[in-house]
Amino acid sequence: MDNRDAVSAFLRSRRDKITPEQAGLPVYGQRRVSGLRRGEVASLAGVSVEYYTRLERGNLRGVSDSVLDALAHALRLDDTERVYLYDLARAAGQTPAARTRRTVRPTVRPSVTRIVEGMPGLPAYVMNNRLDTLAANPLGRALYSEMYADPTCGGNVARFAFFNPAARRFYADWERMARFAVGALRGEAGKSPYDRELSNLIGELSTRSDAFRVMWGSHDVYAFRDTTKRLNHPLVGDLVLDQETMSLPDESGLSVVVYSAPPGTAAEDGLTLLASWSATPAREQDAESAGETPPRRP
Structure with a gap:
């Protein structure tokens, strides 16, 4: 098992x-x-056509940082794509023992849980x-x-986006x-090309969602960025929220994601109303689910 196919497809897609x-040619x-x-990529990167052909066939084992930098420059990779290329090269050089090593599932430290729970006025969660x-x-x-209410999502944002029809309404810019x-x-x-849980998730998404399969075939790479999210919540309507994603300073790969709304905006009122609803006793929420009309923002 290796990552040659991923390397080959990525380089060809960028070319x-x-x-x-x-x-400039x-x-x-x-x-x-x-x-x-x-040949044009090889010329731009300062390597022979034969050598670049070897790389595009998926063999990044032993490739130097200087060649990777030249290749990234020739293919006009952005910072995220450049990191991805380096990750592919590192994975290509892994020993068989490293490839078969069991992936350890990170756990959320109690102190991180307290931080998330200590922000009652802001939606916050920990993501791997x-x-x-x-x-x-x-x-x-x-x-x-809606994601947490759907057992098929398992609390996974990608499953929610591609499996639950409500996601196309919830995310104002779903695509x-x-x-x-x-x-x-x-x-x-x-x-982490040898992460079995990750491979299983990607296989599940590819099998069950045509949209995911098409997007996966583009070989585009993104990293978490602080951004603005436009959401359409079933109880409080449209929300325009700022999202901050903070990676934990350890090897867990976990991040804390927090949403907030600028003061004095309709989104702030929506979060206040949603916080009030989330604090109602379970029996009242059950009654609402049974058919009573929940409160909505004017």
Whole structure:
């Protein structure tokens, strides 16, 4: 088992995206490909065509950092794609023992749980690199109530995005969010290609979702960034929230994700109403689920 297919497909996909004009190369006559040829990439990277052909066939074992940097420059990789290329190279050099080593599932430290629960006015949760939400405060669970109510999601944001029809309404820009989720999983797969749980998740998503399978085939890579999320919650309506993602300073790969709303905005009122709803006794929430109309923001 190795990552040759992933390496080959990634390099070809990046080469296909660059035109000779973008690379500053002259164009003579008609071209059979819209992107760069292998020889053109090799020339830009300062390596032989034979050597680059070996790389594009998936063999990154023993490739030096200087060659990887030259390749990243030639293919105009962004910072996230560059990191992914380095991850692919590191994985290619792993020993058989490292490849078969059992992946340890990280646990959420009690101190991290206390931090998340200590922000009652902000939706917050802890996420791993497979997009599993491992812990959440009450407002975080209320914000993603439809995901947590669906047992097939297992608290996984990617499963919710691709398996639950409600996600296409919940995420105002569903396609952007879905591509981000796919790209984040792609990046993690480059770093941990022998993670069985990750492989199983990607296989499940590919088997059950045509949309995921098409997006996965693009070989795009994304990293968590602080951004703005537009959500449409079934109880409080539209919410425009700022998202901050803070990676824990350890080897766990866990991140704390927190949503907030600027003061004086409709989103702040929505979070206040949602917090009030999430604090109601379980029996009242059960009554609402049975047919009573929940409170909505005016």
